[in-house]
Amino acid sequence: MSDPVLTIEARGEIAVLTMNRPDKRNAMCDALLQAIDAFFVNPPAEVKAVVLTGSGGHFCSGLDLSEHVARDAEGTMRHSRSWHAVMDRIQFGGLPVxxxxxxxxxxGGLELASATHVRLAEPSTIFQLPEGRRGIFVGGGASVRVGRILGADRMIEMMLTGRRYSAEEGLALGLTHYAVGEGEALEQALDLAAKIASNAPLSNYIMIQALSRIEDMSKADGLFTESLCAALTQTSPDAIEGLAAFLEKRAPKFGGAA
Structure with missing residues (x-):
């Protein structure tokens, strides 16, 4: 039997998902996309955070063009929308990634990364949107997610020229949140995931669900939504425990479930 295109390893409350197509630089095929989707549709109940990475020294080199299927306009639109659905499940599924x-x-690898909530990059990392050089357009959500990180002006330049950004440049632009040493990304991602998993589940869930949506709202609607989120979290049992732990100078023991 061939190796699975996605390996899933349980490390306590953290699930490590590793894209496993090293000979393809973990290029995205339908089987890999479906495997990622299947995890986020029905994650194990004990998992409180996820680490997503790739094997063989690469995260994901985008759509596997060797498996390209000729589609008409409707088929292409539907395929793009299937990518959107998976990326939405990653971003809004409720688990910090x-x-x-x-x-x-x-x-597509950058589209996948931009759907995650915290990103760490080793010095070997290269960020690129080469679609313009191939006569196509992004279809996995980059125009929204990457566009909001970079701004339309810089994303247009990036796509027109096929420009590559390094890990340090990506950090300055917001494509990544942390620049780490070579070979350090996975362990530091696990450390951050453990820290995030120790938060109150409800507040993690609300942060994931609310903040990106508030960005789409008018100022007045965003402020009202913020008040609703504050009301939900600050009256929860975990909020009471968090305040007590602070006053008693001890680590909180959260027991809520998102």
Whole structure:
């Protein structure tokens, strides 16, 4: 039997998802996308955070063009929308997702990374949107997620020229949140995931669900939504425990479930 395209390892409350197509620089095929989707549709109940990474020194080099299927306009639109559905499940599924980046984070790989909540990049990391050089357009959510990180002006330049950004440049632009040493991304991602998993589940869930949506709202609607989120979290049993732990100078023991 061939190796699975996605390996899933349980490390206590953290699930490590590793894209496993090293000979393809973990290029995205339908089987890999479906495997990622299947995890986020029905994650194990004990998992409180996820680390997403790739094997063989690369995160994901984008769509596997060797498996390209000719589609008409409707088929292409529906395929793009299937990508959107998976990326939405990653971003809004309720589990904090930390991505450990190295090597290629290109095209669909950057779309995948931008759907995660915390991103760490090793020095080998290359960020690129080469679609313009191939006569196509992004279809996995980059125009929204990457566009909001970079701004339309810089994303247009990035796509027109096929420009590559390094890990340090990506850090300055917000494509990644942490620049780490070579070979350090996975362990540091696990450390951050453990820290995040120790938060109150409800507040993690609300942060994931609310903040990106508030960005889409008017100022007045965003402020009202903020008040609703504050009311939900600050009256929860975990909020009471968090305040007590602070006053008693001890670590909180959260027991809520998102």
């Amino acid at each position: 930390v991505s450990a980046l190295s090597g290629a984070v290109i095209g």
